[in-house]
Amino acid sequence: MKVRQLERIDASSYRSLRLEGLKLYSEAFASSYEEEQDLALEEYEEKLSQPNMITLGAFDAGQLCGVVTLQKVKLIKMKHRIHILAMYVSEEKRQKGVAKCLIKEAIQTSKQLDGIEQLHLTVVSVNEPAKKLYQSFGFETYGFDKKALKINQEYYDEELMVLNIESS
Template sequence: MEIRKLQSSDAVKYFVLRLEALQTNPEAFASSYEEESKNTPEIYQNRLEGDFSYTFGAFEQEELIGVASLVLEQKNKIKHRANIYGVYVTPEKRGLGVARKIMGVSIKKARQLEGVEQIHLTVTASNEPAKKLYQSLGFKTYGIEKNALKVENTYFDEELMVLFI
């Protein structure tokens, strides 16, 4: 397995995996399949070329099996913060350490960036495997957002987590 920063040439693979993520685990993402399926791979190409975000992917024989995005804050008062969004591993590859490796690369990158002091993320409060992973990497819960997401008629709480680096 190879972990690397996605390039604009990976946009189609990223788009396909992103739509899979939104269909497989709609409770884990603020975006919906219905919204993002209207996008084009070019939109993802632009995201992957951004100056203030790094999307890392896990590849197994050229197949993209997992992703996470590290996004830097741009406002002066919060430039010391970065966020991790969109962590996803395709179901048949879960439990093999893929997310841990992607998160490790993301955290390492954040530590290399001048001025970044903390990394924030949110996780669905009922997602115990993800919470255990993040806790094992040093993230601490600092709050719960009740009813943060509503998927159809079901509400999901999100845990707000931070890692001071």
């Protein structure tokens, strides 16, 4: 398993994996398959080139099988934070340590960035495997966003989690 930062040349693989995640697990993402299915490849290239975002990809036998994005906060008073977004591992690679590799690399990458003290993320409250993964790395729940997502008249709460990387 190799984890590295994705670049513009990875846009096609990234797009395919992202759309798979949006389609299969719509409750896990704020964005929807319907919103992203028609985006041009160039828009995914732009996403991978934004200076305030780092998207890490996990590769198995050269195939992209998992992703996680780190988004730096631009506001001066919140520059000590970074957000974990858009975590997804392909169906066939689940339960094989891919997510652990991605989170471990996300934490290491964050520690190397100047001034970063905290990693923040949100996770749908019913996603027990994801919550257990994050807790295993020391993330703690500090709040809830009730009815954060509404999909086909059904609401989903999100848990707000944080990891203080100075102590991890």
